[in-house]
Amino acid sequence: MPQKEELYSIPLRFRKTENLHIVFWLLKDLCWVMLWRPLGLIMIVPTIAAAVLITWQTRAIKSELLHNIAVVCWIFANAYWMVTEFFFEDDSLRYYAVIPFVLGIIAIAYYYLGVLFNRYKV
Numbered sequence: 001m002p003q004k005e006e007l008y009s010i011p012l013r014f015r016k017t018e019n020l021h022i023v024f025w026l027l028k029d030l031c032w033v034m035l036w037r038p039l040g041l042i043m044i045v046p047t048i049a050a051a052v053l054i055t056w057q058t059r060a061i062k063s064e065l066l067h068n069i070a071v072v073c074w075i076f077a078n079a080y081w082m083v084t085e086f087f088f089e090d091d092s093l094r095y096y097a098v099i100p101f102v103l104g105i106i107a108i109a110y111y112y113l114g115v116l117f118n119r120y121k122v
Contacts, residue, residue, distance in 0.1 A: 010058060010061075010064065014054065014057045014058060017050060017053060017054055017057065018054055020050060021047065021050035021051060021054060024043060024046045024047040024050055025047050025075065027039075027043050027047075028040060028043035028044060028047045028078075028079070028082070029078075029082075031043055032082045032085070032086075035086070037086050037087075040082060040086065041083070041086075044079045044082075044083075047075055047079070048072070048075055048076060048079065051068065051071050051072045051075050052072055054068050054071075055068035055069055055071070055072055062111065063111060066107045066108065066110060066111040067107075067108065067111070069104070069107040070104035070105070070107045070108045071104070072104075073100040073101065073103045073104030073107065074100070074101065074104050076100045077097040077098075077099070077100035077101045077104070078097070080094075080096065080097050080100070081094050081097040084096075084097075
């Protein structure tokens with residue numbers, strides 16, 4: 001029997017935001033690769049804003065919420081890493097991106113450990 005949250009579906013208007021978010025993310029990363037600093041910096045804002053909006057919109061569905069929290073962490077880490085490469089010669093600064101990456105992994109691990117625990121609960 002499916003868990004209660006699996007019965008929910010994501011409304012189409014939220015999926016449209018997710019698709020637009022992918023465009024923002026790709027543009028941000030394209031700017032990073034091409035070393036287009038001003039546009040890359042500008043694209044951080046809509047990319048993170050869309051990720052936060054998606055996370056807020058899907059907050060009632062635990063699996064979506066935790067996955068989207070991980071995405072916000074991933075994009076934040078990715079944007080931080082981009083900024084360090086754009087403006088700092090010191091490569092060691094990029095390693096601080098590990099913090100939001102790990103926070104994202106913790107969110108995902110929390111979800112999947114909960115799924116495993118609920119599946120094998122006595």
